Amino acid sequence: MESTWLVLLSLALGLGVGAGFVLLLHVAERHGRRASEVVNPAVPDGIDQVLDALETAGVVLDPSNNVIKTSPGALTLGLVWHQQLVHPELLELARQVRQTGEPISEDLVLSRGPFGDASMRFRVRLARLGTRYVLLLAEDRTEAFRLDEVRRDFVANISHELKTPIASVGLLAEALDKAADEPEQVRRFANRLTTESARLGRMTQEIIELSRLQAQDALAEPENLSVDDIVAAAVDQSRVVAEAERITIVIGKKSGARVFGDEALLTVAVHNLVANAVNYSLEGSRVGVGVRLQKGIVEITVTDQGVGIAEADLDRVFERFFRVDQARSRHTGGTGLGLSIVKHVVQNHGGDIRVWSQPGSGSTFTIRLPEAAEPIIEPRPNKPRPVARAAAGDTL
Template identity: 40%
Template sequence: MTTPVSLALAIGALVAGAVVGYLVSRARTRREEARPPGPTVAELLERLVRSSHNGVVVLNKFGDMVLHNPRAYELGLVKVNQADSRARKAAEQVVETDEPMEIDLSPIEARGRQPEAVLGQVRPLGDGFTVVEAVDHSEAIRLEAVRRDFVANVSHELKTPVGAIALLTEAVLDAAEDVEEVRRFGGKILRESTRLGQLVTELIALSRLQGAERLPDLNVVEVDAVVREALGRTTLSAESADIRITTDTPSGLLIEGDRTLLVTALSNLLENAVAYSPARSPVSISRRLADGMVEIAVTDRGIGIPEDEQTRVFERFYRADKARSRATGGTGLGLAIVKHVAANHGGSVGLWSRPGTGSTFTLRIPAHVRPDPAPEPGRTAAKTSPAPRQEKTPERTPRLVVTGQDSPDHGGNL
């Protein structure tokens, strides 16, 4: 039988429990209200590590991973849920010395798109923990190699005509009394000096194009006028090589850009086609509108370009056939200029080629959009003249497209 005392104790316990529960709930609510809205510091740090462009791995004193980000897999720092053995070995040394160190984490065997050069930085975190940060240095190393090649190529290209001019001048002095010899050597001096001047001019043009972004002030340019002027510039060299350049009918297409630069780019493509085509072979120009872009294609039936070299023909001073290019007076900069002219106009240059068949270089520039004429008051809008018919893309499309932005600049000519 329940006594009044036990009943009072039970009621007291219930009241005390309710009070304690209320106080605990109130304290929790106050803590939640006091906490600032948004992610915690720990959550932000985790996001920072996961979004880092570098690979990050945290190891404990046993070499086990306690934290890593997705980039660590991409750079080869983590393989099969385990840190690279070189990183683990370096981490052990860092724990012992408590001094940071750098290690080479470059892949032993390059596979697919895996970076070629990876530098690792190992730092102590205390209590036996270390952090390994992998940095992709492939682009920096490649750019340094390009810079060295460029300096070496420029030095060689300048040294060749300068040396030839010096030797020819000595020959002229030795044959001062022989008029025919003086004329012969004088003609060679003129050719070498012309080539030297062309090289310097194209180097200056290329440096200006590389330093410029997309052209801010664009003019409306007639494509047919660009084709006519480029043909005029190339006629003499084509006739000398016994090559006939043909073109399709005028298109009436308009583009926005710098006429001088566009003529230079198309002239370089034509000169390139003439230089690498056998005598009495055709070179053709075609133009069309496709997907809002004006495409000007130059097709030859020349020696063609092997597929493994097609990604390099736009590099500065690169030549698929060095002996042939030098014999025709090429500087090795023409296609680099074409690439940058296209990029500065918001366009691209494409390449299709097959050894023994020929090549097609396609310059793609955004088309000019004709504005609709404003209707006169009280009249309905007049019908606008139809835009040039857009053609469907043929099956033989450019295999390689270079924009200038998505490919690192190393410019060049065939």
């Protein structure tokens, strides 16, 4: 009897130990699965594909703010570095989303990357993704803000610049009326009125030209053009003014270079550079215009021996309405839009423009454009000569 109890007790102990062991295995498995989920978290189905397709920035954060999934745009824009969000502002927004459960949208100014100096403007939106994750979407709006600022500045500048000639026209017209009985005064006021109206017309035309250059179809039908012909046409437009100031314009030897583009626009761009060189040159000096071809790049260079440009102004000479010498620009009728037009023309043709200058020694402006191949002129097919048919009664 005693041996039977011992057997039953041993059996009970064995079952208990086995059940405890199984329970320990189950607990260990659950802990292991949780640890695996923390180490290798998985985002909900479909999020990977969505982030991969995003052109903007997209980031998925886990409860510890680790970046477990990111779009290429987030890396390019410098929002993520070493699997962490770079900016504490974004981490604070993620904390608020977890706390309230409500989506958040904000406009932020952030640096580009952890060490970037340039500020960028973003429109960010954060929301919960399931129960554990936070989804962050960021749209780069830096260029949109820049264009908006340019538009506002442009409108403000136009308003300011148009005030002077419009006011002058009004005052001169009033002076003409009062001096009706004085022929000499009438002639003087009439000449000034003609000058101001011409300046106003020039400014209006250049504003229209700038607006057209900023349109997407500015080069709707580019052609294969001779750069030498463009330079010759541009220089011819400035010869009369140059001769009146005893300024010699010298053109270098023909280059044979060709570019794709709009002939009228390129002629305007080169003419603006030549006209500027003449206006800012000293009487009796020279202006040089040359073309050279170097490694597939066509360079059009305009050099003067004029007053030059201070180093502090070199970065601003292509801004709208910027004038190096306000008094001289007023005297020559300059609008401050010429170099801005040159810059836009060159950019629309896939090139760039550079400037070198030294006060008292002159300036050199260089337009750089991609070379175009020589046009292929296919020979016309030889047409068969018509066979004369004899009329009735004629002999061949």
